[in-house]
Amino acid sequence: MTLLRTQLGNTLRGHRLRQRRTLRDVSGVARVSLGYLSEVERGQKEASSELLASLCAALDLPMSQVLRDVSDAAALEEAASAPTPLPTAQAAEVVASAA
Amino acid sequence: MTLLRTQLGNTLRGHRLRQRRTLRDVSGVARVSLGYLSEVERGQKEASSELLASLCAALDLPMSQVLRDVSDAAALEEAASAPTPLPTAQAAEVVASAA
Numbered sequence: 001m002t003l004l005r006t007q008l009g010n011t012l013r014g015h016r017l018r019q020r021r022t023l024r025d026v027s028g029v030a031r032v033s034l035g036y037l038s039e040v041e042r043g044q045k046e047a048s049s050e051l052l053a054s055l056c057a058a059l060d061l062p063m064s065q066v067l068r069d070v071s072d073a074a075a076l077e078e079a080a081s082a083p084t085p086l087p088t089a090q091a092a093e094v095v096a097s098a099a
Numbered sequence: 100m101t102l103l104r105t106q107l108g109n110t111l112r113g114h115r116l117r118q119r120r121t122l123r124d125v126s127g128v129a130r131v132s133l134g135y136l137s138e139v140e141r142g143q144k145e146a147s148s149e150l151l152a153s154l155c156a157a158l159d160l161p162m163s164q165v166l167r168d169v170s171d172a173a174a175l176e177e178a179a180s181a182p183t184p185l186p187t188a189q190a191a192e193v194v195a196s197a198a
Contacts, residue, residue, distance in 0.1 A: 002152065002163075046145065053102060063177070064170045064174035064177055065170075067103070067173055071170055072163070075163035
């Protein structure tokens with residue numbers, strides 16, 4: 001099952017690492033404990049809406065972008081876990097008529 | 100300040116209403132109390148990741164789509180609250196040289 005906190009944690013950690021910043025730096029700017037930020041990044045704690053807003057501000061990212069990234073990651077996970085569709089009767093007919 | 104729970108609540112309520120479904124129906128399918136769902140929809144309670152997954156399933160929507168809608172709503176709110184940019188010196192020079 002896709003969980004928001006897992007995807008959100010991965011996304012936040014990805015942005016922090018791309019900015020080459022430490023947990024200490026971002027947690028200090030966002031005024032959250034280093035341990036708590038670490039747990040949020042690992043998907044072990046739910047971030048409150050206020051904390052998420054603070055983390056986005058600390059990373060200098062609009063929340064809409066972070067949520068877009070989380071949506072994209074969730075879509076990939078949904079696609080990977082979706083059942084493979086079987087060929088339909090309609091598709092078989094198209095092949096037969098083309099032969 | 101854009102808050103995730105506000106945008107998420109609006110988005111979930113919008114989907115439920117477009118499906119012409121009641122709080123009672125969706126809360127029953129998602130196995131959450133009607134009162135709690137109502138508070139989530141009004142942005143008064145944070146939905147846990149597990150509850151969000153249950154609500155998406157009850158609404159028959161991929162979580163990625165709900166998060167995409169939330170991102171779009173957040174982007175609109177960010178644009179509305181962004182300061183209006185002033186004309187830059189460069190733009191003024193272009194006007195002057197064109198005269």
